[in-house]
Amino acid sequence: MSLDFVILHEDIKxxxxxxxxxxxxxxxxxxxxxxxxxxxxxxxxxxxxxKPGFDFLGFTIRQWKVKxxxxxxxxxxxxxxxxxxTHYRKLADICDxxxxxxxxxxxxxxxxxxxxxxxYFSTVVSKETFSKxxxxxxxxxxxxxxxxxxxKSAKWVKDKYFPHCKKTRNWVLNDGEYILNQHxxxxxxxxxxxxxxxxxxxxxxxxxxxxxxxxxxxxKEVTTLLKRQKNKCAFCGLTFRSSDLMEVDHxxxxxxxxxxxxxxxxxxxxxxxxxxxxxxxxxxxQPKLQDLPENYxxxxxxxxxx
Ligand SMILES: [Zn+2]
Numbered sequence: 001m002s003l004d005f006v007i008l009h010e011d012i013k014x015x016x017x018x019x020x021x022x023x024x025x026x027x028x029x030x031x032x033x034x035x036x037x038x039x040x041x042x043x044x045x046x047x048x049x050x051k052p053g054f055d056f057l058g059f060t061i062r063q064w065k066v067k068x069x070x071x072x073x074x075x076x077x078x079x080x081x082x083x084x085x086t087h088y089r090k091l092a093d094i095c096d097x098x099x100x101x102x103x104x105x106x107x108x109x110x111x112x113x114x115x116x117x118x119x120y121f122s123t124v125v126s127k128e129t130f131s132k133x134x135x136x137x138x139x140x141x142x143x144x145x146x147x148x149x150x151x152k153s154a155k156w157v158k159d160k161y162f163p164h165c166k167k168t169r170n171w172v173l174n175d176g177e178y179i180l181n182q183h184x185x186x187x188x189x190x191x192x193x194x195x196x197x198x199x200x201x202x203x204x205x206x207x208x209x210x211x212x213x214x215x216x217x218x219x220k221e222v223t224t225l226l227k228r229q230k231n232k233c234a235f236c237g238l239t240f241r242s243s244d245l246m247e248v249d250h251x252x253x254x255x256x257x258x259x260x261x262x263x264x265x266x267x268x269x270x271x272x273x274x275x276x277x278x279x280x281x282x283x284x285x286q287p288k289l290q291d292l293p294e295n296y297x298x299x300x301x302x303x304x305x306x
Contacts, residue, residue, distance in 0.1 A: 130183035235272035
């Protein structure tokens with residue numbers, strides 16, 4: 001088994017430091033970083049002979065210089081060329097393995113592979129890749145069907161294997177009933193960045209409550225509290241985010257006679273809970289829900305000043 005991971009930092013010194021730390025840690029547990037699989041690259045420029053960008057989980061992540069953005073570059077994520085090749089190889093192997101089967105069988109074998117791969121990559125910019133793959137596969141299929149009828153004309157082959165279907169479709173393999181999926185049929189869904197005071201899980205109470213406890217009783221309580229608090233920590237007033245640890249707090253501490261009813265409970269960040277507990281030991285004041293401090297906003301995991 002291998003575990004792939006990426007370390008991102010703007011400073012190469014930090015990246016090199018991280019590598020050393022990881023190396024030492026892996027050595028302690030009897031593992032190692034394989035040098036041939038460990039690469040340091042810059043996302044925008046060439047670094048020590050390595051091209052810009054890197055491949056991760058089948059994606060290529062890199063930046064391109066452009067004049068149209070504020071920073072002078074933009075980030076593009078695409079299926080990696082290795083992933084495209086492997087996928088095409090798989091489709092070709094299917095065609096080769098069943099040279100004498102019916103079109104129906106071929107379509108039944110190809111469709112799940114096409115759908116699966118396209119869905120995996122549908123969140124990145126791949127319209128071009130999808131069309132290119134459809135074209136490559138089409139050429140392969142044309143050979144697959146032509147080989148069966150060496151004495152027939154191209155028109156005959158077209159009419160038999162690629163008849164018109166669904167009005168808009170032409171040149172798509174089908175037998176009147178079964179139709180080959182096209183990579184380009186899968187819509188490309190862009191991620192929308194979370195902005196400002198919003199949490200990625202706003203309104204998704206089930207998600208949040210699932211994070212905090214396995215027991216239905218606790219989950220229900222957390223769901224209710226999240227709704228009541230509008231997804232904000234009752235101590236610092238900041239919106240909970242996906243990576244935050246939450247804890248249920250007793251508004252009036254039990255040590256001061258506070259009860260176990262929902263009315264006396266609130267959700268806090270774990271670190272806020274620690275602070276509050278420390279404060280509770282001194283004086284007790286009712287914490288108030290607050291908004292983000294003025295001029296601050298969340299950008300991904302950073303709190304930044306506008
Ligand atoms: Zn908090």
